[in-house]
Amino acid sequence: MAAPYELIYYTGVPGRGEHVRLILEEAGAPYTDTRPLPMDKCREIVTHYLSGEEQGNPPYYAPPLFKHGDLLISQTSNILMYLGPKLGLAGSRENDIYRVNALALTALDGLSNEVHDCHHPIVSELYYEDQKEESLRRSKEWVKHRLPKHLGYWEKVLKSEDRGQGPWLLRSTFTYADLVLFQASSPITVSTCRPCLDGVQFAFPKAMKQARESGKYDSVFQLWKDVKARPNIAAYLDSDRRQKYDWGIYRYYPDNDVLPE
Numbered sequence: 001m002a003a004p005y006e007l008i009y010y011t012g013v014p015g016r017g018e019h020v021r022l023i024l025e026e027a028g029a030p031y032t033d034t035r036p037l038p039m040d041k042c043r044e045i046v047t048h049y050l051s052g053e054e055q056g057n058p059p060y061y062a063p064p065l066f067k068h069g070d071l072l073i074s075q076t077s078n079i080l081m082y083l084g085p086k087l088g089l090a091g092s093r094e095n096d097i098y099r100v101n102a103l104a105l106t107a108l109d110g111l112s113n114e115v116h117d118c119h120h121p122i123v124s125e126l127y128y129e130d131q132k133e134e135s136l137r138r139s140k141e142w143v144k145h146r147l148p149k150h151l152g153y154w155e156k157v158l159k160s161e162d163r164g165q166g167p168w169l170l171r172s173t174f175t176y177a178d179l180v181l182f183q184a185s186s187p188i189t190v191s192t193c194r195p196c197l198d199g200v201q202f203a204f205p206k207a208m209k210q211a212r213e214s215g216k217y218d219s220v221f222q223l224w225k226d227v228k229a230r231p232n233i234a235a236y237l238d239s240d241r242r243q244k245y246d247w248g249i250y251r252y253y254p255d256n257d258v259l260p261e
C-alpha cells in the first residue's frame with residue numbers, strides 16, 4: 001500500500017499549512033492532517049517532528065511539516081515542489097517546475113511573509129500590542145508602496161504575451177502557483193472570515209477594496225474567482241475543513257486597516 005500523505009501543522013488557523021491542503025484538495029489526494037487535534041496535541045506532535053528524532057531526516061526549524069513514508073520535509077514551497085509533479089500540478093513543459101516554483105515563492109514572499117510582518121514588524125516573539133506603533137507605520141507604508149507593486153506584478157504576469165489566452169498563470173495549464181496566489185490574495189469579507197487575496201483582503205480590506213475597484217488589477221481578481229470556482233476547491237472552501245483567519249499570518253487589526261495615503 002502506498003504511504004499516506006501527512007500534513008503536520010498547528011490547528012485553529014489556515015496558516016502556511018493551507019497551501020499544502022489546497023494542492024492536496026485540488027488533486028483529490030487523500031491525506032491526514034493534524035488540524036482536528038487540540039492545539040496542545042498539535043504542538044506536541046510538531047515538537048516531536050522538529051526534534052530530529054525521525055531517522056534519516058535532519059531537525060527542521062518550523063512547521064508546516066510534511067511526511068510521506070520515511071521522508072519528512074519542511075518549508076511550504078519545498079513541500080509544494082515535492083507534491084506538484086506527483087499530483088500533476090507543476091506544469092507540462094520541461095523545467096516548468098522551476099517556473100511554477102518561482103511564481104509560488106514570489107506570492108509567498110510578497111503576499112504572505114510581508115503581510116505577516118505588518119502585524120509583527122519588530123519580532124514575532126512580542127505581542128502585536130507591544131509593537132502597535134511600528135505595525136501601523138509599516139502597514140501604512142506597505143499598502144502605499146508594496147501592495148500596488150505586488151498586484152501590479154501579478155497583473156503583468158497575467159497580461160504577458162506568453163500567457164496567451166490563459167486562464168492560468170502558465171497559459172492553459174493549471175498549476176499549484178495558481179493556488180498559492182489564490183490563497184495569498186483571495187478576496188474575503190471580514191464578516192464571514194472567508195479567505196482574502198484571501199489573506200491580504202482579510203488583513204487590509206479597505207486597501208484591497210480600493211485596489212479591486214480601481215480596475216487596475218482585474219486579471220488578478222479574475223484569477224482568484226476562477227480558482228475559487230474549481231470544483232474541488234469550491235467543495236473544500238465550503239467544508240468544515242477550511243478554517244477561518246484569526247491569529248495566524250493574516251490578522252485583522254482595525255487600526256491597520258488603512259488606505260494608501
Ligand SMILES: N[C@@H](CCC(=O)N[C@@H](CS)C(=O)NCC(=O)O)C(=O)O
Pocket residue numbers: 015016017061062063064074075076077124
Ligand atoms: N519559510 C517557512 C516559514 C515557516 C514558519 O515561519 N512557520 C511558523 C508557523 S506558520 C513558525 O512556527 N515559525 C517559528 C519561527 O519562525 O520562529 C515556510 O514557508 O514553511
